[in-house]
Amino acid sequence: MSIQQFIEQTLQQGLKPDWLSVTNESYLHRSSSPDAESHFKVVVVSTVFDGERLIARHRRVNALLAQALQNGVHALALHTYTPTEWLARGEQLPESTQCAGH
Structure with a gap:
């Protein structure tokens, strides 16, 4: 199983999202090899986040993905929304963040 698949499956199981996007952005980073799985953008929309502050959402996602973070994932760009917030942003x-070294 790839790291991207692990992230997707873990978040599907742990958050039951209304919408999930996991994008491998390793290619945007000069230090990464072409087949690297070290930098990801995660966009997740879930009712689990209702009433939670942003830091609590990120802690929840980081806790679910602790194994991946210890085994090769260098960076996670987390974008966590409630369904209402997701609809409000259309x-x-x-946008993806460009690496300072790129």
Whole structure:
């Protein structure tokens, strides 16, 4: 199983999201090899986040993905939304952050 698949399956099971996107952005980073799985953008929309502050959402995701974070994932760009927040932003994916070394 790839790291991306692990992230997707773990978040599907742990958050039961209304919408999930996991994008391998390793290619955007100069230090990464072409087949690297070290940098990911995660966009997750879940009712689990209702009433939670942003830091609590990120802690929840990081706890679910602790194994991946210890085994090769260098960076996770987390974008966590409630369904209401997702609709309010027009269901638009956030822009990717460019690596300072790129």
